[in-house]
Amino acid sequence: MTQEEALDWIAELFEEPREKITPETDRKAIPAWDSLGVLTLMAALDEKFNIILSDKDVRGMEKVADLLQILRRNGKPT
Amino acid sequence: MAVTFTVSPIIRGVTSCVPPRVVDNLEEAGEFQSEEVGKVVKLAGVRRRHLASERECSSDLCLAAARDVLQSLEWNPASIDALIMVTQTPDYFLPSTCCVIHRALGLSDKCAAFDVGLGCSGYPYGLCVASMMLQSHGFRRALLLHGETPTRFSHSSDRAVALLFGDAGSATALEAASSRTDRKWWFSLHTDGSGGDDLILPGGGFRDRFPQDARKHYVFMNGANVFSFTIKRVLPLIEDTLRAAGLTKEEIDYYIFHQSNQFIIRHLLRKAGVPEAKVPLTIGEFGSAGGPSVPLTITRGNLLRPPDRSLTLLLLGYGVGLSWGSALVDLPPAAVVNHVILPENCTVTGRG
Numbered sequence: 438m439t440q441e442e443a444l445d446w447i448a449e450l451f452e453e454p455r456e457k458i459t460p461e462t463d464r465k466a467i468p469a470w471d472s473l474g475v476l477t478l479m480a481a482l483d484e485k486f487n488i489i490l491s492d493k494d495v496r497g498m499e500k501v502a503d504l505l506q507i508l509r510r511n512g513k514p515t
Numbered sequence: 516m517a518v519t520f521t522v523s524p525i526i527r528g529v530t531s532c533v534p535p536r537v538v539d540n541l542e543e544a545g546e547f548q549s550e551e552v553g554k555v556v557k558l559a560g561v562r563r564r565h566l567a568s569e570r571e572c573s574s575d576l577c578l579a580a581a582r583d584v585l586q587s588l589e590w591n592p593a594s595i596d597a598l599i600m601v602t603q604t605p606d607y608f609l610p611s612t613c614c615v616i617h618r619a620l621g622l623s624d625k626c627a628a629f630d631v632g633l634g635c636s637g638y639p640y641g642l643c644v645a646s647m648m649l650q651s652h653g654f655r656r657a658l659l660l661h662g663e664t665p666t667r668f669s670h671s672s673d674r675a676v677a678l679l680f681g682d683a684g685s686a687t688a689l690e691a692a693s694s695r696t697d698r699k700w701w702f703s704l705h706t707d708g709s710g711g712d713d714l715i716l717p718g719g720g721f722r723d724r725f726p727q728d729a730r731k732h733y734v735f736m737n738g739a740n741v742f743s744f745t746i747k748r749v750l751p752l753i754e755d756t757l758r759a760a761g762l763t764k765e766e767i768d769y770y771i772f773h774q775s776n777q778f779i780i781r782h783l784l785r786k787a788g789v790p791e792a793k794v795p796l797t798i799g800e801f802g803s804a805g806g807p808s809v810p811l812t813i814t815r816g817n818l819l820r821p822p823d824r825s826l827t828l829l830l831l832g833y834g835v836g837l838s839w840g841s842a843l844v845d846l847p848p849a850a851v852v853n854h855v856i857l858p859e860n861c862t863v864t865g866r867g
Contacts, residue, residue, distance in 0.1 A: 472674070472675070472738065472739075473554055473555065473558050475738075475739050476558065476738065476739070476742055476778060476779075477558075477778075479739065479742055479743065479746070480742075480746075480778065480779075480782045483746050483782070483786070484782065484785065484786065489743055489746055489747055490739070490743060491743065492737070492739065492740050492743070495739045495740075
């Protein structure tokens, strides 16, 4: 998965316009990425990539770049 | 523990009981904005919940359920050899809630009675203990009670739990098989205490009996961690149980999930490759009632019951502890399955 594909996926997941989503986009700028959105994200990561987020992962996610980093760390090159 | 089995006892009846007060999350949003409530209702699937009053306890819900099942089966209370009460919302620290119910039901002094302090995983654990007792000599009839009132320890401003929980009790009447049988029930029981802080009621026990911070009297849940735990543990639980029993996914009539959250359950069944038709949901009408949501889903999940054979049920409990377990059991066609609303004046104290 390229970084562009990953950003497409994140935009679709949180129902945001694609142009709004960059690695620097802050989580707070994405309304759907609230505490309920974290569950949606966790389910999507598990379903699509078999990635189960740790407590540290969840606490450490502040920007889209942090999510890209998690994908990279789990062998999904972005 | 690996998967284990017992000689199959017979489920003669299951009755669930809920308090009469119903709250519609969309109509009574409490401290939350309606948009926020809408999102929670859509995701978690909880539309309505039954809430216990300050005078209604798990014991009362289980007492009403027990009375119903005994009456339906025409069982003399004196014939009950064992009473097992599974709860984390007891009436008192002491005596055990089983003793309170023992008195209210008028059971015999020859009846063994004890509490099991487990929550979401409590029904598979309780069935395992009951079936082990029934396969030994001397115990013929057992009542397994499982009740929780989580709304009484959830704070009205805590979005993680306030719109989620409902209250329920249940009674399951079990009897030892009357002749030698090769039928088995299978169980897989697990614990990971390292996740204990992820779902905890920190105050009021003897570790912190009179906390200064009033919030400690209410439950705390780290929803993300509990979700991670569920994803990680429930699928292997299903696979291990089926493998040990030599059954395929298709041979299970119904998978009865602890009704934790509709979104999580649907995610799990997609991952497991289990069709939605085999997974009854009651969370929409009753909320998440903890472990008793499993027997509640047996009674209220619209299970299709053929008249000529038992249903094969895989019961799944997972949550607080962290603790998780499965029970692969059969529900005979003759088993009485009922649901009651807690009647007025039906309390263990005899007062409404």
